[in-house]
Amino acid sequence: MNIKNRKVVGQVLFIFLAFYLDGLMKWAFLNNMNHGTFAVLPQLMLMLIVMLTMRIDNRRQLITYGVVFGLIYDSYYYGIIGLYTILLPLLMVGIDHFKFLLVKNNLGYELSIYFLSLTFLQSGIYLLERLLQQTNTNVFDFITYTLGPTLLWNIVVFFILYIPLNNLSEWLVKYRRDNK
Template structure:
């Protein structure tokens, strides 16, 4: 197995671990913290996908990762195939398309892109659920009780985990670029 294949397998294992930790955090929040109307949705997998998207240059690889993990996320957590399966690859291609505007990867750029990605993803899921008549909450309740707490929690987690995850994601892609 060459270095490029090992790095791709490492990225998939890295995302599967984030997928699993995302589920554990959601279970902990749903059972212990989400009371009183507030609904916090941890998005650790999205954080790792944004970091990898900022560092991977191959768009085909990004689309495949987005479709596979979107389908996995939909089938495991939502039961409605299409929410993450459509929005995640669309988000990754959008980040890949505009990352040439960024001079280098640093915490400020990664945080702003993660914040915008999280807002886009949560709003897109809300709009698709409204379109499919899966939710009856209005826009102001969604912003107040779901989007706001979700953004706050995930930004705090981003600050805590940024340095180890950025170093790991940079290491996951470093040799891919050198071996082209």
């Protein structure tokens, strides 16, 4: 296996690890916090996908990652196939389309893109669930009890994990950019 294929396998394993850590964080830390009216949803996999999307130049590879990992996320966590399967590739293509506006990947840019991505994804899931009549909460309850705590939790996790995840994602993509 050549270096290019090893890097792709590394990216896939990196996203699978984040997928596993999403469930582990929910089980270990957030079960105690989600007993009341608040619902905190960890999105570590989305954080890693946003970081990789900022660095990968191949749109076909991004769409493939989005569809495959969206399908896996839907089948494992939601049971409704289509929420992440539709929204994750749209999100990745949107980031890829506008990343030329960014001069340099740094904490501020990636935090703002992650914040917007997380807001788009959670709002899109809420709208699709309302459309499919899977939830009956109103918009203000969704913003107050789900979106707000989810954004706060994930932004704190982003600040804590940014440096190691940034270095790892740069390493996983850097060789591919040099040898196209």
